[in-house]
Amino acid sequence: MDKARLTDALGPLALIAIGIAFAAGAWLNLDLGTLRRLGPGALPLGLGLILATLGAIALVQGLLQHAEQVPRPDLHALAAVGVAIATFAVLTERLGLLPAVFGTVLAMTTVIGDVPWLGRLTLALGVAISVWAVFLLGLRLPIRAFGAG
Amino acid sequence: MELLGNLALGFAAATTLEMLTVCFVGVLLGTFVGVLPGIGPLAAVAMLLPVSFHLPAEAALILLAGVYYGAEYGGSTASILLNIPGTPSASVTALDGFPMAQKGRAGVALVLTAIASFVGGIVGVIVMALLSPALAGFALQFGPAEYFAVMVLGLVAATVVGGRGIVRGLAMVCLGLLLGTIGVDVNSGATRFTGGIPDLRDGIGLVVVAMGLFGVSEVIASIRGNTRHKVSQPLNWRSLMPNREDWMRVPGPALRGSAVGSFFGTLPGAGQTVASFVGYAVEKRISRNKDQFGHGAVEGVVVPESANNAAAQTAFIPTLTLGIPGSTTMALMLGALMIHGITPGPRLITDHPSLFWGLVASFVIGNLMLLVLNIPLVGLWARILRVPNAMLYPIVAVLICLGVYSLRLNLFDVWLTLGFGLLGYAMRLWRFEPAPLLIGFVLGPMIEEYFRRAMLLSRGDPMVFFERSGSATLLGIAVALLIVAGLQPRKLIQRVFRSP
Known part of the structure; x- marks a missing residue:
């Protein structure tokens, strides 16, 4: 076989x-x-x-039937998304929501090529600020922005 | 006229400021995700589920539905401009839409699709308003055996959606049903398959399964796709206006497409993609401009768009009157209803008239909004295609995590979503469709309830499902559907479609 x-x-x-x-x-x-x-x-x-x-x-x-080739998994993408979501889960518990969001975005950008580090940091910061404005200020979700619970 | 009274009730319910806002947000977001080839309407509806829990049931449904049919409008944009369908059903639109764009008539194609979509949507709503009460009235005579049979039919239909073969589809349905049994059994109070984890006592959340299987796995699979799309053509008002000849070629195909679409939309499992394909094939056979098809025929964009938008509306008929979701997105709508404590089924229209008729009215309003949004803003939507993946996917990942976490403020759910994401990705690699799994998961608890109740009423005689004419007929249709699916309808459709 x-x-x-x-x-x-x-x-x-x-x-x-x-x-x-x-x-x-x-x-x-x-x-x-x-x-x-x-x-x-x-x-x-x-x-x-x-x-x-x-x-x-x-x-x-x-x-x-004739065997169908199982495509090779994109391990890089798999790892990046896995780490990103794990980062969210771990950091939300330890450091609060906004550091977690920052970390998640940063982890996600590692898989997407040709973006300079400054751009990645800016994006992560921008998303964290937007999350704070929309979800914490706007929708008043009862989640700590910073700090362990 | 009862219908007029009902519609008046619906419009009264749907025209409050809150409902209008929700509807507008829904169709706007829908157009947005429809335009972007990366995220489909399904992932968008899944991501909005958590938000919808904070809204009243009516508003929740209007929002989710708006995203769903809004995406059908937006789906054609990428098809026409880039030859990449934004939604699966828009792939047919690309056949003639992209050649039109290559000839410099992208604007015309976009305007005509918006109009065709509007015609299709409105025809679909009319069919829904006329047909639903009758179907629900018929289904009111159902006992537990019939309900069980209806759901089996729904599940069988769900396996046909996948198109990866019946065995694989049915296996996914079973897996979904089994995952649905995890947690406390409402009948006996026994805890099932939780492995002692207290977070699983209430069962696995629908949002967790949907976000994992569709959101996370989609992100993993497509994050490395094209990072930037080039849309070279400038779109200005002059290039948008269809000429006299174009206009002449709209009404007939739009109405025929709407009719085909309305029919296929009501069939669970057929859905918008089949509707557009069949509509296109029919039009190609009867059109006087046969030779232009595939080279930028106006009919070639009008028919599929009117068909898939009509189907998008009529898909609500079985969902809301029988409780059978015809597609995965409809399964999510059912889930949203159930989370709001509303049992989908034939009683829905009579028990919650303002919900049902309000939704119907919101479809009319939403389609009008989409028409207004789409024609003047065509250029804007085309520009959205330039949003790079580098920005899009990190934001999507954050929204998935946040959406899941915000529901119960439970990080276990976030880990579980990751688990389902990995499962979904593995299923992609091994050619298993996630859609039947999700539909099985949603229907699981109800199907078990009705099965157990029917067995109790028949004093333990399983023949009850075949002795009652209603359930026997429905199960017969399910078997017939399986046999037809075994003959591979996709190949049949493709054959019809390819023939001149």
Whole structure:
């Protein structure tokens, strides 16, 4: 089995795993009830099994048909967006909303080429000020601008 | 005339200063995101969901709907000027719109699309006002079994939207339904699949799923696209005015496009893109100017734009009368309604007349606003295309984070959004459509409720779904739809479309 086919099979395999996980969780931890009075576990069990079955069919379909190349992920973009959102979550808690917004914008600009550092800092500052004006002053969201909570 | 009374009620509700402002903001933002090829109406509606929670239900719906159909107006701008569709349904407009622009008639094309969009929108609203009460009245006879069947039909329709094959679509629906079960089960009080995390007890928020799957993954996927678009043509008033011959070629195609669009809009799963394609194909077959199609025919921009705007309006019919969202954006509208404590379904029109008729009236007002916004401001919208991604995407990222966080002031939701963003990106790579997942997620709790209730009423006999004529018919349609989808309608449409 070549590498492209193997990578392509990972998607359906993940579906099978998720389906089995939900079905097993429902079977082990939740009350299935009776046909007349279905319990909280009945639907997840059924749906989990259906999902696993559909995953299996998709797997077989993928193996029988010509393999479609899974495109290479844009790791740089992935990392930048991941770091940007993580920055927002971490900094809002530790330093307040505006530093978090500043950090998020800065993290996002690292993936977009040919912008000088001064431009990036200006953009980050501008967005932070706009967020303060619109969301904190204007809409009065009860979020601290600076400081840990 | 009951209809006139209802419309009077609607206009009274929609013409307060607050509603007019909300409508204006909605259509303005909609045009803006429609013009920008980077963000679609879906991401925009998702980003506005948190804002809409702070508004009354009527205003929330008017705002979100305004963004949605406003984007259909704006979507054609990038199609015509750059040959890059701003929204998927505007891709048909590019077929003749871009050649028109190359011939120096971009202004004419933009003005004609605005007018065609207006005609389509108004026809769609009329169809909606006439058809919805009748359909809702019919659906009032539904019991739990029929509701379950209607939702199954909606979910099946959602898998057809994706166009990646039924198996993959249905798998995404199941995944969405399963994600919807996370949290406390309202019937038994049992906690399901939270892994002991208290933040998950109330379930995963719709905004979190929508922002992650559509907002974050979209940003990851397109952040490195073209950083700057060049629009070379100067647009001035003189270059905008269509000539006499152009005007003669508008009314027929606009009305035919509106008719096709109104029909396809009501079908869950068909949507605006199919409407524009079919409208274009039909017009190409019957037009006297066949040979001009694809080389800048006026009809070629008028028909798809009137069709997709008509479809954008009539898509509200199944959403508001039956509670079946025909598209992902409609699923978000349903979510917004439910968050405001309004159950979508056939009772909506009678229980909340000012909401429904106010929305209908706001469509008329919104379409008028769009006409006024679009024609004189064509040059401005064209200039927006020059906003570089370097500015746009960081702002979008901040708005996503802020939108999610502001809902419950809970940073766990921000992390979860990132998780769904990564999931959405992985789904893109492995060719799984996020739309059916979201629709499954929205309908999940309702479908489970009706299923359990139907089983209780039938004393545990699953045959109830096939014995009652209503639910049997609806399930039959769902099966038929699956079979038709198995025959790959997209290929069929493309074949019709390519033939001379």
